[in-house]
Amino acid sequence: MSLYIGLMSGTSLDGIDAALVEIDDTSASGCPRLLASHAEPMPAALRESLWALCHAAGAGFAELAAAEDAFCRLQAQAVATLLAASGTPREAVEAIGSHGQTIEHAPQGHAGGPAYTLQLDNPSLLAELTGRCVVADFRRRDLAAGGQAAPLAPAFHEALFRAPGEWRLVLNLGGFANLTLLPPAEDPRAPLGFDSGPANALLDAWHARHRGGDFDADGAWAASGRVDEALLGRLLAEPFFHLPPPRSTGRELFHLDWLEGHLTGKERTEDVQATLAELTAQSVALAVAMARERLEAPTAARLIPCGGGAHNRDLLARLDRHLPDSRLADSEAWGWPVDWLEAGAFAWLTWRRLHGMPGNLPSVTGAAGPRVLGGVYAP
Numbered sequence: 001m002s003l004y005i006g007l008m009s010g011t012s013l014d015g016i017d018a019a020l021v022e023i024d025d026t027s028a029s030g031c032p033r034l035l036a037s038h039a040e041p042m043p044a045a046l047r048e049s050l051w052a053l054c055h056a057a058g059a060g061f062a063e064l065a066a067a068e069d070a071f072c073r074l075q076a077q078a079v080a081t082l083l084a085a086s087g088t089p090r091e092a093v094e095a096i097g098s099h100g101q102t103i104e105h106a107p108q109g110h111a112g113g114p115a116y117t118l119q120l121d122n123p124s125l126l127a128e129l130t131g132r133c134v135v136a137d138f139r140r141r142d143l144a145a146g147g148q149a150a151p152l153a154p155a156f157h158e159a160l161f162r163a164p165g166e167w168r169l170v171l172n173l174g175g176f177a178n179l180t181l182l183p184p185a186e187d188p189r190a191p192l193g194f195d196s197g198p199a200n201a202l203l204d205a206w207h208a209r210h211r212g213g214d215f216d217a218d219g220a221w222a223a224s225g226r227v228d229e230a231l232l233g234r235l236l237a238e239p240f241f242h243l244p245p246p247r248s249t250g251r252e253l254f255h256l257d258w259l260e261g262h263l264t265g266k267e268r269t270e271d272v273q274a275t276l277a278e279l280t281a282q283s284v285a286l287a288v289a290m291a292r293e294r295l296e297a298p299t300a301a302r303l304i305p306c307g308g309g310a311h312n313r314d315l316l317a318r319l320d321r322h323l324p325d326s327r328l329a330d331s332e333a334w335g336w337p338v339d340w341l342e343a344g345a346f347a348w349l350t351w352r353r354l355h356g357m358p359g360n361l362p363s364v365t366g367a368a369g370p371r372v373l374g375g376v377y378a379p
């Protein structure tokens with residue numbers, strides 16, 4: 001058995017998730033087990049700097065370096081708290097996997113330029129601050145091999161959830177949503193996974209603009225509005241929702257200006273929120289239908305929602321309406337509460353990296369083949 005820490009800071013910019021994971025080195029999947037977790041909240045000032053970097057191509061190098069430094073120190077703080085709270089000596093940890101903060105994701109390139117995906121990260125400083133080996137830069141090798149560099153979690157979903165006799169569908173509802181369709185273990189086919197589109201990113205942004213606060217708790221505000229079918233139709237016409245996989249997306253496409261470009265200005269704000277929630281549910285349902293068609297999968301599957309959106313009751317009710325044949329399951333039944341799968345994935349990918357095992361699924365990202373992901377920074 002060995003211990004790894006995974007660090008993930010997602011598109012919601014709500015904080016750094018840290019997961020302490022035990023891996024069984026004798027098993028092919030590693031049988032990852034979550035031992036402890038800690039969420040280090042993002043201070044408002046750092047959140048604002050990161051938000052500005054995500055949106056301002058003109059930010060200077062000094063601002064970038066300052067944000068990176070503050071981000072890395074927050075990661076080290078998350079590691080220290082996780083270790084102290086779980087009573088784990090740091091020497092017991094083989095390595096820390098750092099996803100970094102995605103600043104921009106352009107797997108298609110920009111204006112005819114090369115494909116890129118940018119994660120702000122300083123693994124050298126993190127190795128210095130924690131005294132542990134750090135693995136980082138997980139996405140770019142897949143991109144270099146012609147892949148989307150995202151989503152990466154489906155390989156971890158396979159290790160955790162693929163089982164004989166049952167199709168399973170893992171749905172990550174973070175700022176953006178990605179799904180993983182897992183054939184039964186006896187089926188030789190590889191899983192399929194891709195981003196369906198926005199999950200909470202637009203819901204959070206619209207809520208923050210009109211009601212303040214970080215998010216619409218339980219989707220109560222969305223539930224108080226009525227879906228504007230005409231608006232929903234215009235939003236769903238976005239070509240991304242109809243692209244065949246492999247595909248991945250982010251804030252570069254789905255942001256408030258994108259939404260506003262589709263508004264008439266006469267909508268009630270709560271109806272826009274309801275329509276955005278419905279957009280998430282319907283775009284997920286479209287992506288699920290696309291995945292099922294590709295793998296000729298039956299409609300009945302076990303649906304395992306995860307990510308922060310799995311706490312949103314209004315969103316889950318909408319998903320239930322659009323995926324009537326799916327039986328909902330709680331990832332906690334596998335020992336993984338919904339909020340820790342992404343950080344857990346980067347602990348597991350770190351184990352893969354240090355044992356020379358590929359971390360990507362070419363059937364998901366479209367890369368030319370399996371690749372060992374990430375760079376190693378010695379302690």
Ligand SMILES: Nc1ncnc2c1ncn2[C@@H]1O[C@H](COP(=O)(O)OP(=O)(O)OP(=O)(O)O)[C@@H](O)[C@H]1O
Nearest residue numbers: 010011012174175176200215218307308309311312
């Ligand atoms: N009780 C709740 N009710 C409604 N929404 C919630 C609740 N708890 C969390 N959320 C949503 O979950 C979001 C955070 O989810 P998560 O941490 O999975 O995102 P992320 O990891 O930053 O995103 P991504 O997976 O796209 O990188 C919040 O911004 C909020 O929208």
Ligand SMILES: CC(=O)N[C@H]1[C@@H]2OC[C@@H](O2)[C@@H](O)[C@@H]1O[C@H](C)C(=O)O
Nearest residue numbers: 102105150151152153174176178342
């Ligand atoms: C480029 C990037 O950071 N993408 C994130 C984002 O958040 C959700 C979705 O968009 C997914 O593609 C990915 O994260 C998870 C961890 C992944 O790679 O599976």
